[in-house]
Amino acid sequence: MQAINVDGTTDTPDFQLDVGVHPVALKTKFHALVDGTNGDVQLDPVAASWGKTTVISRGTIEGPSGAKKVKITTLNMTCSSGRVEDLLRLFVHDNQPPMSGAIAFRAHVTFPPPPDGFLNKVRLQGDFQIEGGKFTNHETQQDVEILSARAQGEADKIEDDQDRDRRNHTDSVSHDLKPVASNVKGRVVLQDGVANFSNLSFDIPGAAALLNGTYDLHSKVMNGKGTVHMDTQLSKATTGLKSFALKVMRPLTPHKKGEKGSDVSVRVIGTYGHPSFAVSPIPGGR
Numbered sequence: 001m002q003a004i005n006v007d008g009t010t011d012t013p014d015f016q017l018d019v020g021v022h023p024v025a026l027k028t029k030f031h032a033l034v035d036g037t038n039g040d041v042q043l044d045p046v047a048a049s050w051g052k053t054t055v056i057s058r059g060t061i062e063g064p065s066g067a068k069k070v071k072i073t074t075l076n077m078t079c080s081s082g083r084v085e086d087l088l089r090l091f092v093h094d095n096q097p098p099m100s101g102a103i104a105f106r107a108h109v110t111f112p113p114p115p116d117g118f119l120n121k122v123r124l125q126g127d128f129q130i131e132g133g134k135f136t137n138h139e140t141q142q143d144v145e146i147l148s149a150r151a152q153g154e155a156d157k158i159e160d161d162q163d164r165d166r167r168n169h170t171d172s173v174s175h176d177l178k179p180v181a182s183n184v185k186g187r188v189v190l191q192d193g194v195a196n197f198s199n200l201s202f203d204i205p206g207a208a209a210l211l212n213g214t215y216d217l218h219s220k221v222m223n224g225k226g227t228v229h230m231d232t233q234l235s236k237a238t239t240g241l242k243s244f245a246l247k248v249m250r251p252l253t254p255h256k257k258g259e260k261g262s263d264v265s266v267r268v269i270g271t272y273g274h275p276s277f278a279v280s281p282i283p284g285g286r
Contacts, residue, residue, distance in 0.1 A: 002036035015050070018118050019217070020090050024050040038063070043075070051089070053082035053103075073111040077126075080104050084130050091217065098140075101133030101181070119217050124190035133182040140275070144204060145177040151206030153232035180204050193217045197224065206231045209266060222275065224268045234262045 008030060015026035030046040040062035048055050059075035081104065088097035107126025112118065135141040149158050161173035186200035195215045202209040213224020267278040 004034040004036055006030075006032040006034055008032075017090050021093050022089050024086075024089060026050045039071070046075075051083060051086035053079065053086040055079045055082070070113050072113055075109050075111070077107045077109055078105070084133065085136075096136045098137065099130070099133050099135055102131045104129050119193040122190065124188070127185070127187050129183075129185040131181075131183050133184055134180075135182075141180075142174060142177065144182060145180045146173070148180045148204045148206045149177060151204075151230040151232060153236045155236060178205075190217075200224070200226075211266070211268065213268065220271045222268060222270065226266060227263055228266045229261055229263050231261045233260075234264065 010026075010028045010030075012026045014023035016023040026048060027050070028046055028048045031044060032046075033042040033044070035041070040060065042060055044058045046057045048057065055077055056079070057075040057077045059073065061071050061073045063070045063072070081102065083100070084103040085097040085100040087103065088099065092098065105126055105128035107124055107128075109126075110123040112121030135144060146158055149155075157176055158173060161176055164170065164172055181204075183203040184201065187198045189196045189198075193216065195217065196213075197215065198212050200211045200213070202211065207228055207230050209226060209228040211224045211226035213222060213226075215222045268275055269278075270276045
């Protein structure tokens, strides 16, 4: 093999994926070993930076059995301290990414050769963790803060505020809500434009969820289900008629002696911008 060592940098002020509409200023610094006989490349490493995020990649750009024309890129990518909004900005069409927060991840990615469709051909599997996450949509973030308050047993105050808001067309409920940051971690496998999530945990003060599901990158539709543990009992997470219904169903969710809180089953469907939640007690659960 006639190997050529290459060190260099790139500066692309308007880098953009074919699935996105928001260009970013992308800078890279790389070391590569190029096979002079067939053009195959070993990358070790490539540091790519945009916004407040840097991703380190190591891998190859090579063709099957040394083919010269068809090249497939395979990378092991790591990010120890990035921003989730920087990553989401590459994929979403909205002016503002749906979430902000710190992110760390490891992923094994295979990119298709051009001009194959990016979403349908890219393959990815990896683990990620988001800390201090907040939804940029006010209503979505408020729903998370309301869930946190209910899960901590503050349903009376929240429902009184919501009733007052419905009557007066106000937003008094927001004044009694505490700012809430979400922590999310899990494993994702992306294939054929669909991300499959497993052991996806979502933690906020008062509640912790564990979900499995899918997210379609074409339609932006999510479909997940799992369980949520709340620090308070079901009957204290809501009041009025709903409370009566939950008290009737409490024998389905018994607690072990000395344990606090309650578990419920949750189903999440819809788009990331307008998700809907269905919650029900778990037969035989805590």
